[in-house]
Amino acid sequence: MRIYYEQSGGFAGIDISTTVNTDSLPADEVNKIQDLVNKANFFSLNSVSSQPETGADYFHYRITVEMDDANNNNKNGQKKTHALEIYDPVPAQLKPLIKYLRTKAME
Amino acid sequence: MFVTKGPFIRRTLNSYFTTPNSRMKKIMRANFIDRNWRLHNVQRLHHNEAVCCFVPDYVFEQVIRDGSREERDKAIHILKLSERLRSQRHFVSATDPKRFGIGGHTERRRVVYDMHNIGDDNLLPGDPVRYEDSTDTGDSNIDKCFNHTGSVYDFYNQIFSRNSMDGEGMAMYSSVHFDEDLDNAFWNGRQMTYGNGGGGFIKPGTLTDLIVVAHELTHGVTQYESNLAYSGQPGGLNESMSDVFAIMCDQWVNKQTVNDSHWLIGKDIMVRGGALRSMKSPGGAHPGDRQVSHVRDYREGMGPHQCSGIPNKAFYTACMKVGGNSYETIGKIWYIALKDRLSRLSQFQDAANHTYTIAAELFGEDSNEQKAVASGWSEVGVEARKPTVEEIIVERKKLLSKIDSRLGR
Numbered sequence: 001m002r003i004y005y006e007q008s009g010g011f012a013g014i015d016i017s018t019t020v021n022t023d024s025l026p027a028d029e030v031n032k033i034q035d036l037v038n039k040a041n042f043f044s045l046n047s048v049s050s051q052p053e054t055g056a057d058y059f060h061y062r063i064t065v066e067m068d069d070a071n072n073n074n075k076n077g078q079k080k081t082h083a084l085e086i087y088d089p090v091p092a093q094l095k096p097l098i099k100y101l102r103t104k105a106m107e
Numbered sequence: 108m109f110v111t112k113g114p115f116i117r118r119t120l121n122s123y124f125t126t127p128n129s130r131m132k133k134i135m136r137a138n139f140i141d142r143n144w145r146l147h148n149v150q151r152l153h154h155n156e157a158v159c160c161f162v163p164d165y166v167f168e169q170v171i172r173d174g175s176r177e178e179r180d181k182a183i184h185i186l187k188l189s190e191r192l193r194s195q196r197h198f199v200s201a202t203d204p205k206r207f208g209i210g211g212h213t214e215r216r217r218v219v220y221d222m223h224n225i226g227d228d229n230l231l232p233g234d235p236v237r238y239e240d241s242t243d244t245g246d247s248n249i250d251k252c253f254n255h256t257g258s259v260y261d262f263y264n265q266i267f268s269r270n271s272m273d274g275e276g277m278a279m280y281s282s283v284h285f286d287e288d289l290d291n292a293f294w295n296g297r298q299m300t301y302g303n304g305g306g307g308f309i310k311p312g313t314l315t316d317l318i319v320v321a322h323e324l325t326h327g328v329t330q331y332e333s334n335l336a337y338s339g340q341p342g343g344l345n346e347s348m349s350d351v352f353a354i355m356c357d358q359w360v361n362k363q364t365v366n367d368s369h370w371l372i373g374k375d376i377m378v379r380g381g382a383l384r385s386m387k388s389p390g391g392a393h394p395g396d397r398q399v400s401h402v403r404d405y406r407e408g409m410g411p412h413q414c415s416g417i418p419n420k421a422f423y424t425a426c427m428k429v430g431g432n433s434y435e436t437i438g439k440i441w442y443i444a445l446k447d448r449l450s451r452l453s454q455f456q457d458a459a460n461h462t463y464t465i466a467a468e469l470f471g472e473d474s475n476e477q478k479a480v481a482s483g484w485s486e487v488g489v490e491a492r493k494p495t496v497e498e499i500i501v502e503r504k505k506l507l508s509k510i511d512s513r514l515g516r
Binding site for chain 1: 227228229291293295296297307308309314319322329330337338345384397410412413415
């Protein structure tokens with residue numbers, strides 16, 4: 001599985017990004033990430049959420065998750081992927097995944 | 108306490124069964140106050156609201172009196188548009204989130220809430236911990252936030268005769284300790300919210316510094332006045348207004364002239380050193396700073412914090428040309444632009460034209476101040492001039508169509 005994470009905006013207005021590739025990670029880390037993606041119900045979240053009508057200095061995220069388990073491939077044999085473009089405040093279920101990715105991006 | 112309905116009570120009941128009692132009590136106390144704001148505001152909706160307009164009618168009345176036949180027709184047309192706009196704005200204001208803030212105070216009214224490191228937007232504002240008549244809590248974040256909110260209120264009140272964010276004495280609500288180590292502070296449309304920092308980028312406890320508080324509170328002022336959109340050039344202007352008024356507040360509190368000021372936003376708050384933004388040299392505040400400082404570098408899709416460098420530098424340059432205290436000269440011009448002239452979709456050119464016009468109104472045609480405004484904008488590639496009647500019509504039509512589309516017409 002590969003996760004592409006981009007975060008921009010916020011009071012600081014600083015862009016950060018990271019790519020997480022589970023191929024190169026130990027099994028317990030992979031399980032943890034898998035769990036975060038599952039709990040976020042990532043593949044059923046809307047691809048694009050509009051910017052809130054009011055408010056300022058919110059974070060803006062672009063997150064893509066690409067599964068490479070062959071069981072998850074679609075009819076044409078393409079990998080199952082889902083991309084999100086989303087602004088704060090994000091759904092509560094997505095927060096732990098974002099927190100994990102943000103920490104990775106800061107490393 | 109249980110008279111509220113819908114998701115609100117479901118949330119309350121859910122929390123009742125899933126949270127420990129002490130935390131529950133705190134949340135309930137906060138919700139109780141929250142409910143009272145709502146009740147209060149339902150009452151406020153029935154009162155007549157003053158409606159603002161961004162180009163004073165006397166300008167057009169003068170054209171009708173002194174202009175040529177063609178100019179007169181155009182001015183009459185604009186005045187008619189204005190009337191339509193007023194009635195629609197009035198309607199929009201009834202559903203506007205700005206109505207959801209308790210108001211009408213004649214003196215400053217602050218409340219600081221503690222979110223106890225919970226990062227749930229649905230639980231804002233949290234547990235009320237500091238009021239006007241209470242003493243210091245000993246929590247430096249809470250006390251700093253409270254005191255700085257007071258300084259920002261005083262700055263707006265004493266320099267611009269402004270009573271709070273909505274100009275009508277609304278209470279200023281701030282929540283601190285939002286989430287565990289969030290490197291962010293934001294305005295959510297109704298209140299200020301501050302993270303703890305310590306997420307790797309921002310030093311812990313620095314997000315309640317004066318300049319951050321002034322920046323966030325100004326987002327509130329902008330929402331209640333020009334209500335600049337938060338993307339494209341209006342987004343850059345919105346962000347810039349927050350930096351402009353934050354640096355002026357910093358200079359006012361520290362008794363600094365334009366020459367004494369560092370013109371930095373977020374000085375000493377980054378773990379890696381440097382500042383977040385420099386108004387003097389946008390793009391040069393820290394090694395990863397991507398702010399631009401000239402319109403030739405502006406691109407569609409650029410974030411508000413990236414292109415805000417353009418109007419920031421225009422303001423800085425104008426202030427340096429005039430000297431003295433920013434908030435007594437160029438700051439006054441910017442305030443009137445924010446309050447009375449700019450609108451939801453204003454562009455950099457509109458901001459330049461409006462500030463140039465206001466400079467003449469306040470300080471005289473060809474005054475040092477007006478020349479300074481022109482050279483400030485010129486420095487960033489925008490040539491300020493008086494807007495033509497056609498441009499004002501276009502600007503008003505844009506605003507009208509935006510309102511029409513929101514109302515589903």
